[in-house]
Amino acid sequence: MKKLTHFFIFGMLALVIIQFVSCAEETDCSMTARKMLNATFYKKLNTAQKDTLDSLTVTAFGTDSIIVNKDVKVSGESFPLNWTADSTALIFHYANTTKKDTIKIWHSNAPIFVSMECGYSMAQTISKVSYTKHVLDSIYVAYKLANIDAIQNIRIYY
């Protein structure tokens, strides 16, 4: 009888340990955070030096979404890419001028299953960039994968 009591106590403790360990393992869904296109602004005349825009507003073409709202003294920004289309158009509004630039990014979308708790993440790969040159000068694609690690994807020269 004594050994059976010990046996069940061991089992109960084991069960509690399992429960505690399971509760401590919170599901990490950081993998499903939205991956972004990271852009950095540079001066055209000195390509090594970052440019700082006095004020910048960026809107999503075709929607009323404002992605960047009058940010001041910006030298870089992160932009979401469209999950449901193969291209994303962003409109850049600058301070002290009515001129705007439109940047169109062509990309692929591939959903990746992460887990039943976290759902999917979307892998997006940039294939091409087209743009107007009203204010900006040129764009260089440095890294094709949209990411959550703040890795620079495009350089925009002014």
Added chain:
Amino acid sequence: MPYRILGYIISLSFLCFVAVPVSAQQYSDNRQQQQQMQGTPKEKKPEGPKLKAPLYNGLYVSADLYGLGSKLLGSDFLSSEIGVGVNLKNRFMPTIELGYGKTNKWNENGMHYKSNAPYFRIGVDYNIRFKKLDYEDWLYFGVRYGYSSFKYTIGNAPIVDPRYGGQIDNPNLIDPIWGGSSIPYYENNVNGNMSWYELVAGVRTKIYKNFFMGWTLRLRYKMSAKETSNASPWYVPGFGKYASSANGMTYTLIYKFSLGAKKPTVVMPIEKKKSITGKKIIVHRGGNTPFNTK
């Protein structure tokens, strides 16, 4: 509420396990101090009889009930397994475990994961109570190597509007900025495999004649796994939820086939004493006797 009650029970159990030995230790220390102050020599505890087990002690066949029970209690996974172990010297138990794991899970957004496959584990247990006279009761530690090769299917059901028509192809990927949902996601019969090792701690006790039952606690660690670029597995049969580590438990009913197994013998200790003349003499307190298991 049940967790709170369980918490109280555990607290009481810890009190019993911790407080009583501590007070006993304090009593023992005080007594030793008293003996030292009085100048009496410390009594040496005489050695008790020990068990000498033959090499082969029987074949143990077990069935795990925890996998079935946890499914009935709401787990996403169903597993069932049988194990076969050979008792060697009442100390080692080489074991092989064969099982089958299954899951068929839907989430609230219509995401579906399905997989079912066999798995196996192989390893050995070490009984730390191998000299005890109640030799059928084991407290043991062990290791396992596990492997499973499996296929899994991940799908996503679209949500159709019955009133206005139209559908959301992938409700789990609705774009909050541009609107709309991504294309449907369906990966059918993706091949996967995984190998892992387990650290095992367990107890086993005799309940009636050749019937036993046992608990084990298992910590599992991934060794290698096959992953695809867009669909990692979520469930691995025999391992649990796919991750670098997982924990598990088994509750097994065991039957012992003792055909061909010899019974262990009890070895009585040898006392060494000094005679009056100073020569060492050896006194046998008893001979080797077969152990009566009744």
